[in-house]
Amino acid sequence: xxxxxxxxxxxxxxxxxxxxxxxxxxxxxxxxxxxxxxxxxxxxxxxxxxxxxxxxxxxxxxxxxxxxxxxxxxxxxxxxxxxxxxxxxxxxxxxxxxxxxxxxxxxxxxxxxxxxxxxxxxxxxxxxxxxxxxxxxxxxxxxxxxxxxxxxxxxxxxxxxxxxxxxxxxxxxxxxxxxxxxxxxxxxxxxxxxxxxxxxxxxxxxxxxxxxxxxxxxxxxxxxxxxxxxxxxxxxxxxxxxxxxxxxxxxxxxxxx
Amino acid sequence: xxxxxxxxxxxxxxxxxxxxxxxxxxxxxxxxxxxxxxxxxxxxxxxxxxxxxxxxxxxxxxxxxxxxxxxxxxxxxxxxxxxxxxxxxxxxxxxxxxxxxxxxxxxxxxxxxxxxxxxxxxxxxxxxxxxxxxxxxxxxxxxxxxxxxxxxxxxxxxxxxxxxxxxxxxxxxxxxxxxxxxxxxxxxxxxxxxxxxxxxxxxxxxxxxxxxxxxxxxxxxxxxxxxxxxxxxxxxxxxxxxxxxxxxxxxxxxxxx
Numbered sequence: 262x263x264x265x266x267x268x269x270x271x272x273x274x275x276x277x278x279x280x281x282x283x284x285x286x287x288x289x290x291x292x293x294x295x296x297x298x299x300x301x302x303x304x305x306x307x308x309x310x311x312x313x314x315x316x317x318x319x320x321x322x323x324x325x326x327x328x329x330x331x332x333x334x335x336x337x338x339x340x341x342x343x344x345x346x347x348x349x350x351x352x353x354x355x356x357x358x359x360x361x362x363x364x365x366x367x368x369x370x371x372x373x374x375x376x377x378x379x380x381x382x383x384x385x386x387x388x389x390x391x392x393x394x395x396x397x398x399x400x401x402x403x404x405x406x407x408x409x410x411x412x413x414x415x416x417x418x419x420x421x422x423x424x425x426x427x428x429x430x431x432x433x434x435x436x437x438x439x440x441x442x443x444x445x446x447x448x449x450x451x452x453x454x455x456x457x458x459x460x461x462x463x464x465x466x467x468x469x470x471x472x473x474x475x476x477x478x479x480x481x482x483x484x485x486x487x488x489x490x491x492x493x494x495x496x497x498x499x500x501x502x503x504x505x506x507x508x509x510x511x512x513x514x515x516x517x518x
Numbered sequence: 519x520x521x522x523x524x525x526x527x528x529x530x531x532x533x534x535x536x537x538x539x540x541x542x543x544x545x546x547x548x549x550x551x552x553x554x555x556x557x558x559x560x561x562x563x564x565x566x567x568x569x570x571x572x573x574x575x576x577x578x579x580x581x582x583x584x585x586x587x588x589x590x591x592x593x594x595x596x597x598x599x600x601x602x603x604x605x606x607x608x609x610x611x612x613x614x615x616x617x618x619x620x621x622x623x624x625x626x627x628x629x630x631x632x633x634x635x636x637x638x639x640x641x642x643x644x645x646x647x648x649x650x651x652x653x654x655x656x657x658x659x660x661x662x663x664x665x666x667x668x669x670x671x672x673x674x675x676x677x678x679x680x681x682x683x684x685x686x687x688x689x690x691x692x693x694x695x696x697x698x699x700x701x702x703x704x705x706x707x708x709x710x711x712x713x714x715x716x717x718x719x720x721x722x723x724x725x726x727x728x729x730x731x732x733x734x735x736x737x738x739x740x741x742x743x744x745x746x747x748x749x750x751x752x753x754x755x756x757x758x759x760x761x762x763x764x765x766x767x768x769x770x771x772x773x774x775x
Contacts, residue, residue, distance in 0.1 A: 271654070274555065297704065319711070320711060353723060362755050365754075368757045373767065380637045381640075383638075388642045392646075395530075421713060444570065451576065454578060456575065463614070490611070494615045496567075497623040498615075500626060
């Protein structure tokens, strides 16, 4: 049986609850043992029908890392202990098929259902990678920013059909110790049997906006007067065109509008 | 600094490496402390721009669980300690907006880029949930099958616009101890700087097919003469129509082909 006091003593929960994204690393490369441990941990996540529909690319070439930093204006894309790019990968499933079979597989492979499966597989693996890194005393941050020029990244990595980059994970020895960010109240995220009413959601999100405003104003670095909803609404109403990413995904065989 | 022998002593890595999906549970419900711990662990995962774009619904109503079991023909959807449904949720980001803002947000919210973000957020959270459960001595399985009749599930859960179910996680006290399944060789999943050549991938997948054939023939239950590639190719070439799911996603405001 399980133990009611587990949450305080259990090392897995302690690692999970202690997570904060690290964006500043000491100048120290990961050793092969650490990289291998992180990848093997990623591989142990569940995957849909055991398809393991993802690939991980370690970017170690300094010129490539520098270029990606320039594209993204993100220093920790270059300055880290190791940079992993996680990709959705439906290509590997096809390699043993005959040409006829490869053709016959297209309809299902190129469906949005299989695209979704591959994205989920990659993200499940990624969270194991982050926790494995943290358990080794390292820090990590997951970054969508690596996709700022997704076609260029695709070229760099030489990705075949049915393989697209989703996000990067920078790992390294932490050179900062940010506070743990308060999450949404549990009641705004978890419901029993039915999604909550709009009125209830509104109250919970409002309460959280106040919490986050307090957090942003009082944290040790980068203080600002900001809420949670306001920040996202202000970004989302900017109508930033995201069509390039969609066009790229379609060019790789994923049927996304 | 990190420790070279961590992989044998570190409890986080031990939990990750020991993962196997559990599909048979003892007749014992999770207690509120366990449910809360699992949800709070899920919430600690990273999320894109801290959007926390997911919701989790616990299905406890016996009639609903029974109906979902009937739809999916999956006994452990009903027979478990607790059933969580993980949803992509872009709705919560909008609730504090004015009507005009809600309109202005549509273009970005309904893009495939934001859909992908929400799916990734939900899956990162889900992997934390699985590990938290395992750290408490429980077992878990992630199941896409809950979506077999996705419109019916949507009705059951009362999901608003911009919220779609992705998968379920059944959790409970394990009543089976399956073997850990061998994963793809690390070399077939992890590359440095460039995706591997087709010839190399072919060799690695072939080697894995032999490994998996041995595993399927010699494991303690449910033996069969099967490889890894063959199983997936045979499913994927069946051209099973998946349009209902796509149509559903579009009806919820996600711009998916």
